[in-house]
Amino acid sequence: MRRLVRHGLAGLAATTFAAVAAVTTLGADATPTAAPPPVAPAATGDFVPVQFVPADPVADAQRAATAERDSREAERTRIAAATAQAAYQRALGLATQGQAIDQQSSRIKAEIKAAKAKAEAAEAAAEAAEKKARDAAIANQGYTPGTTDVREIARQILANKFSYGEDQYACFSWIITRESNWNVHAENPSGAYGLPQSLPGSKMASVGPDWRDNPATQIIWGAQYMKSRYGSPCDAKSHWESAGNY
Structure with missing residues (x-):
């Protein structure tokens, strides 16, 4: 991590040097050019195009995934699993931050490990809840849900x-x-x-x-x-x- 910081500082110095050189060059004599004509402001009521922002398919898929369970118990367990997974992703995001790496690394690693364990436990609980719901349905109606023959x-x-x-x-x-x-x-x-x-x-x-x-x-x-x-x-x-x- 320290090596990455040193490289980042060197890159920042090079960028600063290039910016100063560019300003110096702009200060030298140059052939004058005509300024472009001013652009008239759009009249009230004129159509002004707005940049299209595409939807986020990943977020849409994650939201849709939570709606696929059949029973309340399985749904509650899946929500817990999704919450734990979000915590795990947040812990991973913290690991990418470059501030105070030496002080935060131990805490971040512990948080990642705990969040991952929690997510795995929640996923296992979700599978168990689905099986319990399926077994309850079989006991109630006598056959596996989804059987059509x-x-x-x-x-x-x-x-x-x-x-x-x-x-x-x-x-x-x-x-x-x-x-x-x-x-x-x-x-x-x-x-x-x-x-x-x-x-x-x-x-x-x-x-x-x-x-x-x-x-x-x-x-x-x-x-x-x-x-x-x-x-x-x-x-x-x-x-x-x-x-x-x-």
């Missing part, structure tokens, strides 16, 4: 909410295929509706008010019905094979 939703719900394995899922799938061919809006003239062909369809409102369109609501109701009436999806399948319905 109806059969996969059913497989996860049967495993997470009913502790059924692939054998019970296979029996459940066998019944649903024959009842509605996995059509959430399948409707029978008798009034049966949805994946499990609940009769009437409004019975599924006991699980959720979105029973007409939500496959998860229909799957949960169907699995509960099979379990309460027959004992399991495979027992319901056995009855369906002998009676033609369940």
Whole structure:
């Protein structure tokens, strides 16, 4: 750092010498030139162009990044991570200052180290909060948020909410295929509706008010019905094979 300061002083001296030489040269005799004509001031109301200042895409991206979390807990943790990251960047900025380097270097290094550790801890906490929110969603609705395949939703719900394995899922799938061919809006003239062909369809409102369109609501109701009436999806399948319905 001292070497950089010495080089900076030498550069400042050279710049000063050049400025003095330029002033001396300007003081010598020179051929007179005509002064340019004065520029008339713009009249009131004339258009005066204003320099365009481009947006800062980096700042915009940083602000947008904080809006991507789904839950309040994850959002609060991400804000803490962003605050810690800002402190870390501030500490790095302090390290570039050239004033009182010898006195400030130890403090700056300690601040950088502490800020970096805090940012890493906050980032880890944010990841943990996201996982907790995801696990809570799975426990609540039975399947991973974002899953769109109806059969996969059913497989996860049967495993997470009913502790059924692939054998019970296979029996459940066998019944649903024959009842509605996995059509959430399948409707029978008798009034049966949805994946499990609940009769009437409004019975599924006991699980959720979105029973007409939500496959998860229909799957949960169907699995509960099979379990309460027959004992399991495979027992319901056995009855369906002998009676033609369940």
